[in-house]
Amino acid sequence: MPSYTSVIESSTKDMRPCFHCRACERRDYTACPTLWSHRVPDCASPPYFGGAFADYYYLASTFAVYKAPAELGDDLLAGVNCVVSQVIFGLEQAALRYGDRLAIQGAGGLGIYMSAAAKEMGAARVIVLDSVPRRLEIARAFGADDTIDLSVVTRPEDRVRRVRELTDGWGADVVAEVSGSSNAWPEGIAMTSRGGTYLSMGAILPDQACSVVPSDVIRPSKRIIGVAHFEPETLHKALQFLVTTRAKYPYDLLTADRFSLEAINEAFAAADTRRAPRAAIVMTG
Numbered sequence: 001m002p003s004y005t006s007v008i009e010s011s012t013k014d015m016r017p018c019f020h021c022r023a024c025e026r027r028d029y030t031a032c033p034t035l036w037s038h039r040v041p042d043c044a045s046p047p048y049f050g051g052a053f054a055d056y057y058y059l060a061s062t063f064a065v066y067k068a069p070a071e072l073g074d075d076l077l078a079g080v081n082c083v084v085s086q087v088i089f090g091l092e093q094a095a096l097r098y099g100d101r102l103a104i105q106g107a108g109g110l111g112i113y114m115s116a117a118a119k120e121m122g123a124a125r126v127i128v129l130d131s132v133p134r135r136l137e138i139a140r141a142f143g144a145d146d147t148i149d150l151s152v153v154t155r156p157e158d159r160v161r162r163v164r165e166l167t168d169g170w171g172a173d174v175v176a177e178v179s180g181s182s183n184a185w186p187e188g189i190a191m192t193s194r195g196g197t198y199l200s201m202g203a204i205l206p207d208q209a210c211s212v213v214p215s216d217v218i219r220p221s222k223r224i225i226g227v228a229h230f231e232p233e234t235l236h237k238a239l240q241f242l243v244t245t246r247a248k249y250p251y252d253l254l255t256a257d258r259f260s261l262e263a264i265n266e267a268f269a270a271a272d273t274r275r276a277p278r279a280a281i282v283m284t285g
Helices: 004-009 080-093 109-120 133-141 156-166 184-191 232-245 251-255 261-272
Strands: 101-105 125-130 146-149 172-177 192-200 223-226 257-260 279-282
Touching: 080 109, 080 172, 080 192, 080 232, 101 109, 101 184, 109 125, 109 133, 109 232, 125 133, 125 156, 133 146, 133 251, 146 156, 156 184, 172 184, 184 192, 257 261, 261 279
Parallel strands: 101 125, 101 172, 125 146, 172 192, 192 223, 257 279
Antiparallel strands: none
């Protein structure tokens, strides 16, 4: 942990904890309010190199840095900072245990990596829900035991019933929302077992709302937790996870959709329309 002086002297224009608020004093750095208060970095203001899709990136004195293992190439390393670290930290916060059943709402990058991470953490059954067949196919290659196609099973109550059927009528011990939609909440909470945990990581837009009946959470003793960041040491866990599983899962499928930097708008469009589970920007030259 950096000294208090170095934190005060450093800039607060990028996303990092302040290290001196009440949350940080409790070492709950992911709950620091400054993480979401900073403006989006731009290339026109000092220190200039504060965004992605660039040759350089400015690292402040409070940033944690890990050396990439020699076994990992750029394709594997691309998902470490955010996706892999995020799902590992999220599952840890949800207290996923050996033998648990997990339902994942969404088979984008987060959902696919989460499927593999959960299996490596000892999940007995992983169920993935999405409306894109290609995503569901990739999820199965990354450890999903069962998939539910939302375009086929169109009614939420039928999807809840199917998850319960796959979990001996009990429901999933952990249900993870990584779809990016608050509309998934009521359905996901209904899929969660008594005493289980509903983990939301994707619905981060402030203008999204949904309707939830509190007694549906209180009476069966369910928990709802939100995770939007991860601790620095999670990066080390993510790197080790990729080292040990690099030959086990087809990670090349996640970087199959490649775009040059000049075609970055096309890459964003492919991601927005869900044609690509993970759109990869390839730097040349």
